[in-house]
Amino acid sequence: MSTAEANKTIVRRYFEMFNSGDFTQLPNIVTEDYGDKLEGQASGIAVIRSYLEGLKASFPDFTWTIEQIISEGDRVAVMNRVTGTQVNDFGDIKATGNRVDFAAFQFYRIANGKLAEHWEVADFAKFQEQLTAKSGATAFKSFQNTLKS
């Protein structure tokens, strides 16, 4: 397998791990000093572990679906969809039950067969909009309450 293909494979494994929610393989997939360039995010495997676990705690069905994956040199670029349901609180946003579905791009630098650095641009505007939209259930409940009063 070429380096480019091997690099794609390690990224695919990372996505599959996230989707499964079982992070025991994390040390075999990301480096100890994993540098996540996401705004406000510190480096290190402990940070990324708690970040991923936190996402899954709020959105247990959070799924990253790879739509395109390209590799050159030590870089891999991924275009993916992010889908999930906000079953539990997310930061200070109370559980809404809302479904989110938005697009994102990721870049990874691979070193010694592991993910060493990460950059991301996601459609946070759509994420925010879907998260803060009143869910159908709430709107319906409010309608029912109006009828009762």
Next chain:
Amino acid sequence: MANTTTGEAAKAVVRRNTEEVQGKGNFAIFEELFAKDFVDHTPQPGRTPDREGARELYHVLRAAFPDFHAVIHWQAVDGNLVTTFKTYHGTHKGEFFGLSPTGKSIQFDTVDAMRVRNGQITEHWGVANLFSLMEQLGALPATIKT
């Protein structure tokens, strides 16, 4: 495996669009670089997913931010697909999404993928951090401010 020459040439086509068309408003180059049957898989709301839609969007951006330009961080190519990670910069001097000019300097990250065939851009997929842009312009509705 990608042919290196083809890959580098494909990157150069995408870079030329970013720097000359988006960054300098040279629309003659747009006509040269965009294939007649260009398809935008992620058009902005209200724009057609074709060459006309892309041209219009670039005009809107240049009118709103006359010094609009991108700093390209890096590009990767695989076959005929080029991915570019860049940060756009500009000064808000014209109307944008219904917002009057604020004079603010803005910047936002974007990643896109473009397919290049016979020296022309045939397809586009992109994600821009418009959330950050609207935040910088002070345009987020109060209900979604965090």
